[in-house]
Amino acid sequence: MLITAARRLARDSLARNSLLIMATTVVNGGLGYGYWMLAARAVPSWQIGTATALISAAIAVSMVANLGVSHMFIQRLPGCRTGDWSRIVSGGLIFGVAATAAAATAGALVAPAVAGNFAFLSGFTGLAALICASVAITLTTLLDSVYVAHRAGQGMLVRNLALAVGKIVALVAVLASGAHSAGAVLVSWTLPILLVSAVTMGTGLGRLRPGARLRAAGVTAELPHLRAALAGHHLINLTQAGPAVLLPVLVTARLGADANAHFYLAWMTAAMLFMVSPAVASALYAERANAARVSMARASAVVGAVVGGPAVVLLIGGDHILGLFSAGYADSGGLLLKMLVIAAIPDAVTNLAVAHWRSRGEFRRCRRLNAVRAVTCLSLSWLLLPAAGVAGAGIAWLAGQTASALLVALLTLARSRPADAESPSGGPGPAVEVSRTKWHRAGAEPATRRIR
Numbered sequence: 001m002l003i004t005a006a007r008r009l010a011r012d013s014l015a016r017n018s019l020l021i022m023a024t025t026v027v028n029g030g031l032g033y034g035y036w037m038l039a040a041r042a043v044p045s046w047q048i049g050t051a052t053a054l055i056s057a058a059i060a061v062s063m064v065a066n067l068g069v070s071h072m073f074i075q076r077l078p079g080c081r082t083g084d085w086s087r088i089v090s091g092g093l094i095f096g097v098a099a100t101a102a103a104a105t106a107g108a109l110v111a112p113a114v115a116g117n118f119a120f121l122s123g124f125t126g127l128a129a130l131i132c133a134s135v136a137i138t139l140t141t142l143l144d145s146v147y148v149a150h151r152a153g154q155g156m157l158v159r160n161l162a163l164a165v166g167k168i169v170a171l172v173a174v175l176a177s178g179a180h181s182a183g184a185v186l187v188s189w190t191l192p193i194l195l196v197s198a199v200t201m202g203t204g205l206g207r208l209r210p211g212a213r214l215r216a217a218g219v220t221a222e223l224p225h226l227r228a229a230l231a232g233h234h235l236i237n238l239t240q241a242g243p244a245v246l247l248p249v250l251v252t253a254r255l256g257a258d259a260n261a262h263f264y265l266a267w268m269t270a271a272m273l274f275m276v277s278p279a280v281a282s283a284l285y286a287e288r289a290n291a292a293r294v295s296m297a298r299a300s301a302v303v304g305a306v307v308g309g310p311a312v313v314l315l316i317g318g319d320h321i322l323g324l325f326s327a328g329y330a331d332s333g334g335l336l337l338k339m340l341v342i343a344a345i346p347d348a349v350t351n352l353a354v355a356h357w358r359s360r361g362e363f364r365r366c367r368r369l370n371a372v373r374a375v376t377c378l379s380l381s382w383l384l385l386p387a388a389g390v391a392g393a394g395i396a397w398l399a400g401q402t403a404s405a406l407l408v409a410l411l412t413l414a415r416s417r418p419a420d421a422e423s424p425s426g427g428p429g430p431a432v433e434v435s436r437t438k439w440h441r442a443g444a445e446p447a448t449r450r451i452r
Helices: 002-011 013-042 045-065 069-076 082-114 116-121 123-149 153-176 182-208 219-255 257-274 276-289 296-323 327-359 363-388 391-414 436-442
Strands: none
Touching: 013 045, 013 153, 013 257, 045 082, 045 116, 045 123, 045 182, 045 219, 045 257, 069 082, 069 123, 069 219, 069 276, 082 116, 082 123, 082 219, 116 123, 116 219, 123 153, 123 182, 123 276, 153 182, 219 257, 219 327, 219 363, 219 391, 257 276, 257 296, 257 327, 276 296, 276 327, 296 327, 327 363, 327 391, 363 391
């Protein structure tokens, strides 16, 4: 029976690559949990709060500045020639990193003036730390997308395993040297990402696409594609990932770094669930970009199978899990964790719907759906945090995810007529053919043009 299941999995590209992406998430989540548990026991909570606040700011900077390159890779790399592949990847990495460094510089200059709780970004040290962390995140995000584009989840898993183990080893080494500060945490968190990314660019990409090599020559030819990706994919990505990235930043701005430490560890625990549906959504989009017909029912089944068990565990024993860090983390984050776990269900509904509509070129619908989620979540967080504490962020997150999931249901019901129905094979029916003109206006190469 196990052999039969393994053979079916090997033939099912969506399930295989979804599981590999999720395995990467599990590796990052599990080993990351160990990393933060070690850090929380060795470093004072206010120092942990400063480190997690800077990392949260770096994630936000990277999200804003990566120019939509990730989905451009997924859309353009399948089937292209080796020379074009080299230029696309080189251009995406160069311009993505440059934009990230510029945005991090601006953020380090502006944030302390806007919010006093970000005073730790002032000065050269804060600037350098934010630039390095932001660039590291952008590099690893874009390189993971190259592997997703090739449906080579095993390579991404190996990369992230090395990265996660490297963080723990680096943290142990830094703590052994006697450093027990926010800087020690940041160095041990950022340096392994940069090193693994450098190795990937030096050797990994050549193995993924034999004959390809990174080069700066000719990358200016990618500027029109980057502008198109910025107008199309990037706005969807910003509105989709924005709330998750900005919530820790808002907690820091409204409640301070110490409160962010308690929020961040509960958030990181629930993130094991939040990463499942985006992983399946990315695999779904990659499958359709490779002209495979994959139904929403299959994608939903994969999400449900993976999320169900861990969600029950976290709902029942989440307080005990947070207590592994300290009793204070359990007391302040227990209710928050439960709300975040419940929110994983509507979050999955929205993420899969966005991937489905994105694959059909309906970018405006994706942006509007994500905008409802983002505005609801962030505005409620800003209002609720001072009075409700970190639990206010959980209320706002659950409200935003629920609002967007209800909107998905309304939009689906409104369009449930024969002309818009999916074909039995799972791809769009004859009435939803995506034209080249529409894809180019939206900023994408018509990767699904073979779907009729």
